[in-house]
Amino acid sequence: MTTSPGDRIAAELDEAGRPAPDVVVQPDADTLARAVAEALVARLAAAQAVHGTASVVLTGGGVGIAVLEHVAGLAAEPVREVVDWSAVEVWWGDERYVPAASDERNEKQARDALLARVGVTDARVHAMPASDAGFGSPEEAAEDYAAELAELAADGEEVPRFDVLLLGMGPEGHTASIFPDSPAATDVRPVFAVRDCPKPPPTRISLGFSAINxxxxxxxxAAGEGKAEAVARALGGADAVDIPAAGVHGRRATRWLLDAAAASKLPAPPG
Structure with missing residues (x-):
């Protein structure tokens, strides 16, 4: 079965009483990245209209960085919604625990693709620590990031308001740096170190489900046929230990933004 580009597949509530995922399919990866960028600009502008500031959690990966490049391009276009980038708090869902100058860091890729191009205030860029930042271990670095989150959170909360949290997904269903059947999949802390990842580099820092959700x-x-099986399993109700992407959800909305290849194993929408 296949869905058609532009299809939206949604139900009112899931079995836990939360808004069920909203699934949107675009014809290809580049169209997907452009559409996500446009939606992100609109959502951040709306958050600023309500709160004065906006908060976004970024992801890496090919499509994730392509989204940021498109966002930077939109900043130069006469779009209806305008984001004040000096009033956007920027966080990350996970990071490779490598030196700060490494091209593998999601932070470096995001700075090159977007942050350095739109004037995000340095004080609002909350990068996860690099391996050469002076911490004795990735565990200490993760604790430091948890402390930074808590410092900007409301009283009684562990993390601040996140208006939009972007995630990618691997072909085996991992998201952030939560891999299937790993200790991270059952870790209740908001931030933790992840060692021995099956995908290099092996050491990372990640938000956990308790922060993401x-x-x-x-x-x-997600884009590409290689993601199709995991997408179908995640949206089909897989256990989060088996398919970690199945365990993520937003308070107000959960959106799965796919290209046609990644959506190719989903059930056909009704009608």
Whole structure:
């Protein structure tokens, strides 16, 4: 079975009483990245209209960085919604524990693709620590990031408001740096170190489900036929230990933003 580009597949509530995932399919990866960028600009502008500031959690990966490149391009276009990038708090869902100058860091890729191009205030860029930042271990680095999150959170909360939290997904269903059948899949801390990842580099820092699922909106972005099986399993109700992407949800909305190849094993929409 296949869905058609542009299809939206949604139900009102899932079995836990949360808003069920909203699935949007675009014809190809580049169209997907452009569409996500446009939606992100609109969502951040709306958050600023309500709160004065906006908060976004970024992801890496090919499509994730392509989204940021498109966002930077939109900043130069006469779009209806305008984001004040000096009033956007920027966080990350996970990071490779490598030196700060490494091209493998999601932070470096995001700075090159977007942050350095639109004037995000340095004080609002909350990068996860690099391996050469002076911490004795990735565990200490993760604790430091948890402390930074808590410092900007409301009283009694472990993390601040996240208006939009972007996630990618691997072909085996991992998201952030939560891999199937790993200790991270059952870790209840908001931030933790991840060792021995099956995908290099092996050491990382990641938000956990307890932090991810506080976001107002969680957007999972996936492209390519290699993701299709995991997408179908995640949206089909797989256990989060088996398919970690199945365990993420937003407080107000959960959006799965896919290209046609990644959606190719989903059931056909009704009608």
């Amino acid at each position: 506080t976001a107002e909106e969680v957007w999972v972005i």
